[in-house]
Amino acid sequence: MIMNTADKVISFLILFGLIILAFAHSLHLLLRFEIFQDSSVNMFIQFGTAILAAYYMMGIQLLFHYGSQMKIL
Secondary structure, eight states: OHHHHHHHHHHHHHHHHHHHHHHHHHHHHHHOSOOSSOTTTOTTSSHHHHHHHHHHHHHHHHHHHHHTTSOOO
C-alpha cells in the first residue's frame, strides 16, 4: 500500500516537472528578448529563472483554483 502510494507520488512529480520544463522552455523561447530597459523585469531571459517563473505561475494558478473553494472562517 505504501509502495503504491509512493509510485503515484513519484509519477505525479515527474509529470509535473516535465510540464513545468515544457512551459518554461516555450516561454523562454518566446520572451527571451529584452523588451524592457530593465532586465530584472523579464524573468524569461535566462532559462533558470524561466523555470522558476513557470513554477510560480503554476503554483499561483493552483492556489487560486483551490483557494476559491475553501471557506474562510
